Amino acid sequence: MCRIAHLTSAHPRNDPRIFIKQCRTLAANGYDVTLVVADGKGDAFMDGVAIADVGRLPGRLQRIFKTTQRVFDKALALNADIYHFHDPELIPAGLKLKRRGKTVIFDSHEDVSRQLQGKPYLDPVSRRLLPALFSTYERFACSRFDGIITATPFIRDSFLKINPVTVDINNFPIIDEFAGVQSWGAKRNEVCYVGAISGIRGIRQLVEAGTLLQSGARLNLAGRFFDPVAEADVRAHPGWQRVSYLGFLDRAGIRDVMSRSVAGLVTLLPLPNHIDSLPTKMFEYMSSGIPVIASNFPLWRDIIEGNRCGICVDPLDPQAIADAIDHLVTHPDIAKSMGERGRQAVLEKYNWGIEAARLTDFYGARAHVKQAIATF
Numbered sequence: 455m456c457r458i459a460h461l462t463s464a465h466p467r468n469d470p471r472i473f474i475k476q477c478r479t480l481a482a483n484g485y486d487v488t489l490v491v492a493d494g495k496g497d498a499f500m501d502g503v504a505i506a507d508v509g510r511l512p513g514r515l516q517r518i519f520k521t522t523q524r525v526f527d528k529a530l531a532l533n534a535d536i537y538h539f540h541d542p543e544l545i546p547a548g549l550k551l552k553r554r555g556k557t558v559i560f561d562s563h564e565d566v567s568r569q570l571q572g573k574p575y576l577d578p579v580s581r582r583l584l585p586a587l588f589s590t591y592e593r594f595a596c597s598r599f600d601g602i603i604t605a606t607p608f609i610r611d612s613f614l615k616i617n618p619v620t621v622d623i624n625n626f627p628i629i630d631e632f633a634g635v636q637s638w639g640a641k642r643n644e645v646c647y648v649g650a651i652s653g654i655r656g657i658r659q660l661v662e663a664g665t666l667l668q669s670g671a672r673l674n675l676a677g678r679f680f681d682p683v684a685e686a687d688v689r690a691h692p693g694w695q696r697v698s699y700l701g702f703l704d705r706a707g708i709r710d711v712m713s714r715s716v717a718g719l720v721t722l723l724p725l726p727n728h729i730d731s732l733p734t735k736m737f738e739y740m741s742s743g744i745p746v747i748a749s750n751f752p753l754w755r756d757i758i759e760g761n762r763c764g765i766c767v768d769p770l771d772p773q774a775i776a777d778a779i780d781h782l783v784t785h786p787d788i789a790k791s792m793g794e795r796g797r798q799a800v801l802e803k804y805n806w807g808i809e810a811a812r813l814t815d816f817y818g819a820r821a822h823v824k825q826a827i828a829t830f
Contacts, residue, residue, distance in 0.1 A: 457486045458817075459534035463521045464541045467491045467498070467505050470705075470734065471563065471605070471625050472540055477503045479810045480817060490528050492521045506532070518543050526550060536817070538603075542566050542588075545595045552598055560596055561603045561623075562613065567592070568726035592616075601816065608730035608753075623813050625734045627741040628806045632709055638790045644698070645747070645779050646674040646715040648708055649735045652681035654728075656721040656749075659772045661688040664696030666776035669783040673719075674711050676700045712742040716789055717782045719747045720754075721769040729753070737804050739764075740796030745789050747778045763796030 458480055465472055473489055481487045481502035489503055494510030508524035511517060526547035529537055537551050538559040548558045567585040593616050596602055602620040604610040610622035651657050664673055675697050679685040688694055700711060712718060718739030722728040729751045736754070739746045746764030748754045758764040765781070767774040782789040 455484065455486045456536065456817075457532070457534040458488070459529050459532045459537050460487065460489045461525050461529055461537060461539040461544055461547070462490070462541055463492050463517055463525050463544055465491070467493055467495065467500075467507075472561075473500075473503065474705075475625070475628070475806055475810070476538075476561075476623075476813060477501075479806075479813055483814050483817075485817070488532055488534070490525055490532075492517070492525060522547055530554070536600075542592070545592070548599060549595055552600075557600045559601045559603060560599050561605075562609050563605045565609050565612065565727055565730075603813075603816065606730065606732045621812060621816050623809050623816070624732060624804075625737075626804045626806050626809055627734070627738050627800060629741065629801060631705065632712070632738065632742040637713070638786065638793075640714055641716050641786070642672075642714045643670060643783060644672045644674050644715050645717045645719060645783070646676060646711050647719045647735075648676045648703075648711065648738070649720075649733070651675065651677045651679045651685070653684035653687075654681075654723050654725055656723050656769050657681075657684050657688055658691075659721060659723075659769060659775060660719060661691050661693035661697060662772040663775040663779065664693035665691075666773055667696065667780060668776075669780045671696075671716070671779050671783045673697045674700060674715055676703045676708060676711050678702050708738070709742070712739065712744060715744055716786070717745045717747050717764070717779065718742075719775070719779075721747065721749050721767065721775055723769055724749065724751065737800060740793075740804065741800040743793040743797040745782055745792035745796060747775065747782070761795055761799040763792050763799060 460472060460477055462472060467473060467489065477487050477489050478501050487503045488506055490506045490508065492508050492510055496507050498505040506528055508528050511521050522543055525544060529551065536557045536559065538561060539548050540561045540563065548560060551558050567589045596613060596616050599617060602613045602617050604613055604622045605625050607622045610620055613620040647660060660673060673696060703711065720733050720736045730753055736746055736748060740763055746758055748758050748764060748766050749769040750766040755766045758766050765778040767778050
């Protein structure tokens, strides 16, 4: 049996992409899968996947240096056939594994160079210098790995110039996870935002839109704040009175909040790392049968307007966001039809079943090469 080790120093053990989708899919297809994490919750065995915990250390620098070393040490001790790591800070560990003759795959969830360009805490010089330095290092390292998996076609195309063994495995929803929650009779006068909350994800504009609503709709806000300044700003804003802040929710909680909402919001600001992204929440809203109110980026507009499953707006314009919410709340038949078309699009093309087959095909090719080398 082919032994697979997934490695993360930053993500939780129940991460939707890493554990719920990839690790469980591989285990269900006969692979011996271990997920190495650093959350301090101890070792475990879940859904056919062994969880190996190297412990949690406080602070970003400790995580980058000491936790990375712990993850590498655990990975080496596992003596897996294929190593699949998920964090850019683990690139040095991946290179060390390669030098020991291991098969190594890097899973790029984000375009890190573009992401750095949008970091508000970096000064202008750092925003120019750091992306260029990281990009150079990434090209050097990733050309040496046995394969690259990316979360979007855009990221895939950038890596194909570095490593021809690159495939996109999109983070589309598992169909059954949100099946049966699209009953319109259970809806309330509410819309929702689900995910990480920060200024660059448009929280200020969403809260300001609450003061402009004519329909009296409330915003179900589900997630953690990752921007203390933005959190303080919006909590002091009059629009916060129209917010039901739910905090972090598990998957069942997310299912519940979407089931009672009329629409889902994903109005990220127009930063380089957002414009060509494929946010998971967009497709989860579609899967749950509710229309999407999304930023009017060309790629997102092609998906939302192309499938007639929502409304695209200028994410910097609170009035446009409020108008879109009011329109869907006051026209339930239109909202219901949009939601049904979004759900159908997920059933046909934006679902994990399709991506799971691509993942197992990719792994099958790597495992076949590994076996052939061992036999030789």
